[in-house]
Amino acid sequence: MNSLRLVLSLLLVQMLAIVISLKASGAPAPQGSPAAGSAHSENYLGFDRNIFPGDAALPILRKTFSFAGFWISPPPGETSNTWVGKRALLREQGFGFLVLYRGREERELKTAAEAATKGTNDARDGAANAKREGFPQGTIVFLDIEEGGRLSPAYHAYLRAWADTLLAAGFRPGVYCSGMPTHEGPGVTITTADDIRSNEAPREFSYWVYNDFCPPAPGCVTKLSAPLPSASGTPYAVVWQFAQSPRRKQFTAKCAATYARDGNCYAPGDVTHAWFLDLNSANSADPSSGNGGAK
16 A cells, blocks of 8 residues: 555656646647647637738737738738738747738639639749748748639639649648538539639648638637637638628627627727737647648
């Protein structure tokens, strides 16, 4: 009995030493409470917005978010890019990145040949911009596709040219696209993510999907564990945009109370509601690195 007590005492001392060592190391903890279970222990919360929020916003936003969307082209509807030159500052604050490049609209791609040329040109521009901002080779660049549903054959030609050219430049292709089902007939639905995945093999895209329908989306929620990207309804998604600003009323009626009165989503520390945000979850603190958080 005394021997057993000695062994148990030694084990307890060793466990306490490990806990003290981990606390002393100052290693960053993932978003979410350990009590939420191992399924949430490696998920991280991030934000994205078209306009850079300003230097002074970053320390406030960093208290809530592990990563930020980072445009390397003008965002949709804009003629300039306010994120240019801000990578070093964001990195100093400890942010990871979701690197974004604006994709073409369907109406811009008339033929497969024209689409392939534009895909090649856009990928070259994206690679050059990523290098200029200091992103290393191997960074995932997410092509922003705003239109949902099944894509045209010309758009798939555009995507193939985009991916091949980006890979040749040393970067990896990703897509930001809809993970929301579109009805095509009785009992038939398609998501843009599934359409791309089934048409672009063997090219390996990383998928950042948007699905703000409540549920599965929790709404504008930042104080709970970051949801699993696979809970978006797209099991292979690496990033899930689960809240948009302003909220889309037709999809968010069941979680409307989680948004501000003006319909936007804000960080908890943004008491003046200066920066409306879209919210994302990912299984990495630096999703565009694709390697578990190294920046």
